[in-house]
Amino acid sequence: MSMIRFDNLSKRYESGYEALRSVSFEMDAGEMAFLTGHSGAGKSTLLKLLMLIERPTSGNLLINGKNLNRLPHSKVPFYRRQVGVVFQNHQLLFDRSVYDNVALPLQVAGYSHGDIGRRVRAALNSVGLLDREKHNPIALSGGEQQRVGIARAVVHKPKILLADEPTGNLDPQLSTEIMALFKRFQDVGVTVLVASHDINLINRMNMRIMRLNQGEMEQDGISYGGY
Amino acid sequence: MAATNSKSRNSAQRGARGHVLSRLDRWRSYRDHHRSTLTSSATKILREPLQSLLTILVIAIALTLPAALYLGVENIRQLSGGVDASAQISVFVKKGARESALDALSETLEGLSGVASVRYISAQAAVDEFEALSGFGSALQYLDENPLPDSFLVQPLLVSNAERLVTDIRQLNLVDDVQLDLEWLQRLDALLDMGRKLVLALGAALGLGVILVVGNTIRLAIQSRRDEITVVKLVGGTDAYVRRPFLYSGFLFGIFGALVAAILLTTLGFWLAGPVDKLALLYRSQFSITGLGLGGVVTLLLIGGTVGLIGAWLAVGQHLRKIKPR
Incomplete structure (x- = not known):
């Protein structure tokens, strides 16, 4: 069964703007794919639908076989706990340490103190920032901040990892490192969907690429350098 | 044995799946x-001492005013309890x-x-007194006989017993006729009743004020923690989780305000105790001022906490909804 399934999904905002038009695709559990397209093509909207920040206007969105359209508002937080999200602006909180930032999804889900400590350190270790746990994220470099964001996105071992322009303001070498990190999570069975317009980087990864154009799925397939 | 085995296997599975928590774990973490x-x-309240102090003082004053009025009314009521002595029953005896x-x-x-005491006043004594006090003494000379009856002055133990x-x-x-002069006591009672209603009205108005003040403070707190709320919601925080710190803040503001109010009222009590005692001494009364007491402090804290909580609840309900994602 596919982990993510978009079934003729459309999203029209209240302003009348049509962000997605009848988009359909499937992703299997443990699959990794890139979502690309010009800005305004609908990448962010697609991710927002997956995070239940927005609801579709028509069509069905199935996660692990369950239709999200039928999920009541009160169950939304519990759905979000199965999803990890990496933001372009990383959305870290500067009023607390790196450790506390990464611990947030666990605190919210009600993990015990001991559990939190173990999992946070494991997550920080996986992004190579274990020695920074007591720092304030504001003191870290852009690449390090993004890695803290990734650690926070995976600390609760989500089934799905979403990333919105995770390499937006990073240099090519750092971007490659970040992508390699995502690949590692895919290797342990996480379904990873990365929205990015960094064509060069994506082409180097030899992975499935879905290209949106003005809200429609223009291309879906594996690209080897060509494109 | 078998049970322990299956239990440990269960917990191993749980660990492997990673996001299943036992009920006990959940409760502990809750x-x-x-x-x-x-x-x-x-600590957040203490970290912004000036802003917090302002809010707390406003709450304290709003609680102090009706509480002080309440204490005043209660003290006067107790004072009126000590004037049972002035409720006298006049018993007029039939002629002859x-x-x-x-x-x-x-x-x-x-x-x-x-009955506390009975005093006999003969018709003659009554006339003498009338002559001495009224100044119409000469008018009595034109009457053939003494128009006043013999009478008794009965002193009840308690005013509340008097009617019975x-x-x-x-x-x-x-017994020809019985008169009970309770008028001024009834006036005092009515006055006290009015006082109590005033306490309620003032309390309600100022309680509403406290709700608004706490609501506004919490609204500002919500605005300044917008980023945090957004992130918490995105990583799966429930509405209750997001609400909780703000409700606690409102509750604590109310409690702190009530504490300051209790201190103000106690100080007021001490300040008034001296003059009141002096006044009581002049009236040869045993009366001395009654303060808030432990029960009063607890009640004040309860009221403060509840009102603070209501204010926070209203602010949270109104302003959290506006922060995306929902």
Whole structure:
């Protein structure tokens, strides 16, 4: 069964703007794919639908076989706990340490103190920032901040990892490192969907690429350098 | 044995799946979160001392005013309890009663339950007093006989007993008429009643004020923690989780405000105690001021906490909804 399934999904905002038009695709559990397209093509909207920040206007969105359209508002937080999200602006909180930032999804889900400590350190270790746990994220470099964001996105071992322009303001070498990190999570069975317009980087990864154009799925397939 | 085995296997599976928590774990972490939220809310209040102090003082004043009025009314009520002595029943005897009958009546009156003392005033004594006090003494000379009857002044033990005593006395032989002068006591009672209603009205108005003040403070707190709320919601924080710290803040503001109010009221009590004692001494009264007391402080804290919580609840309900994602 596919982990993510978009079934003729459309999203029209209240302003009348049509962000997605009848988009359909499937992703299997443990699959990794890139979502690309010009800005305004609908990448962010697609991710927002997956995070239940927005609801579709028509069509069905199935996660692990369950239709999200039928999920009541009160169950939304519990759905979000199965999803990890990496933001372009990383959305870290500067009023607390790196450790506390990464611990947030666990605190919210009600993990015990001991559990939190173990999992946070494991997550920080996986992004190579274990020695920074007591720092304030504001003191870290852009690449390090993004890695803290990734650690926070995976600390609760989500089934799905979403990333919105995770390499937006990073240099090519750092971007490659970040992508390699995502690949590692895919290797342990996480379904990873990365929205990015960094064509060069994506082409180097030899992975499935879905290209949106003005809200429609223009291309879906594996690209080897060509494109 | 088998049970332990299956249990340990279960927990191993749980560990492997990674996001399944036992009920006990959940409860512990829920309790821990409440505790840490309480402390972090308290430290947040203390970290912005000026802004917090302002809010707390406004709450304190709003609580002090009706509480002080309440204490005033209660003290006056107690004072009025000490003036039972001034409620007297005048018992007028039928004309022409013989000496022995009067003695018997006096004894009967003294024997009634709830009677503190009985004083006999003869018709002649009454006329003498009237002459001395009214200044119409010469008018009495034109009358053939003394128009005033013999009478008794009955002192009830309690004002509340007086009405019953009057009906009892009315049924006795030889008794012509009974009068009870409770008018000024009833006026005081009405005044106290009004005072109590004023306490309620003032309390309600100022309680509403506290709700608005706390609501506004919490609204500002929500705005300044917008980023945090957004992130918490995105990583799966429930509405209750997001609400909790703000509700605690409101509750604590109310409690702190009530504490300051209790201190103000106690100080006021001490400040007034000296003059009140002096005044009581001048009136040869045992009266001394009654303060808030432990029960009063607890009630004040409860009211403060509740009102703060309501204010926070209203603010949270209104402003959290506006922060995306929902």
